Amino acid sequence: MRPTRLYCCLYAMLLFTSTLNAQPYPRFKVLAFYSTTVEKAHVDFANDAIQFFKELTVGNGFVFDTTSNMADLNDEKIKDYQLLIWINDFPHNDTQRIAFQKYMDNGGGWLGFHVAGYNDKTTNWPWFVNFLGGAVFYNNNWPPLPAKLTVDDTSHPVTKGIPATFISPVGEWYQWKPGPRENKKVKVLVSLSPENFPMGIKDIIANGDMPVVWTNTDYRMIYLNMGHGPHILSDATQNKLIINAFRWVITSDKRGNVIDK
Numbered sequence: 001m002r003p004t005r006l007y008c009c010l011y012a013m014l015l016f017t018s019t020l021n022a023q024p025y026p027r028f029k030v031l032a033f034y035s036t037t038v039e040k041a042h043v044d045f046a047n048d049a050i051q052f053f054k055e056l057t058v059g060n061g062f063v064f065d066t067t068s069n070m071a072d073l074n075d076e077k078i079k080d081y082q083l084l085i086w087i088n089d090f091p092h093n094d095t096q097r098i099a100f101q102k103y104m105d106n107g108g109g110w111l112g113f114h115v116a117g118y119n120d121k122t123t124n125w126p127w128f129v130n131f132l133g134g135a136v137f138y139n140n141n142w143p144p145l146p147a148k149l150t151v152d153d154t155s156h157p158v159t160k161g162i163p164a165t166f167i168s169p170v171g172e173w174y175q176w177k178p179g180p181r182e183n184k185k186v187k188v189l190v191s192l193s194p195e196n197f198p199m200g201i202k203d204i205i206a207n208g209d210m211p212v213v214w215t216n217t218d219y220r221m222i223y224l225n226m227g228h229g230p231h232i233l234s235d236a237t238q239n240k241l242i243i244n245a246f247r248w249v250i251t252s253d254k255r256g257n258v259i260d261k
Helices: 003-021 040-055 094-105 126-131 236-251
Strands: 029-033 063-067 083-086 109-113 137-140 145-151 165-171 174-176 186-192 211-216 220-224
Touching (some): 029 040, 040 063, 040 236, 083 236, 165 236, 220 236
Parallel strands (some): 029 063, 029 083, 083 109
Antiparallel strands (some): 137 174, 145 186, 186 211, 211 220
């Protein structure tokens, strides 16, 4: 056999073997909801976040789809996605709310940023308040400011490799009453350090408990308070935290870990 033909045969065998051992594509599918008609700072974050998650698909690990049409939050559209991300938007009507509730009650995954978790006395969606661990928006600092954050649980996969404290880039920070920590089903992972108080210039948060990253253990979900403005994804530590959260929601699927097979 000629050397060139031998090399071709060996290459074909290696290629065939690698194909057999390769993970099927896609391993999972993600659908991100965003809006271009909301507050500019939230649009700025959406633009950055979409690019951030698209870059995680390098190597064909998963499919990352986006939609600016919240009507896509329906049973037929979302049934094949292992994770829904709300970047800067949330359901607008009961039809969309019911579809999301069914999706999560049946084991779906959710990653929500900043305004995605906003709710107050006028929201009238008790299921979602419970989903967030009872958290209801109370107030926020203004203007947006960097903040010192403290990791509550250093052993959780979401906080793996994250220092015990770190400075988060400029953001708007929400305080909740009742706070999610009061709910026994909530696992608070990261909080605003009391060293930040008083926080703000126009609108001041004087004190209080301020969780900023948590999960309701009844669901496959993570809420992150980060998501206001163009600076959120400018910090390597915080980016790692977001990637950890994304990965944890996917790998904690009771139907099977599609990443670490």
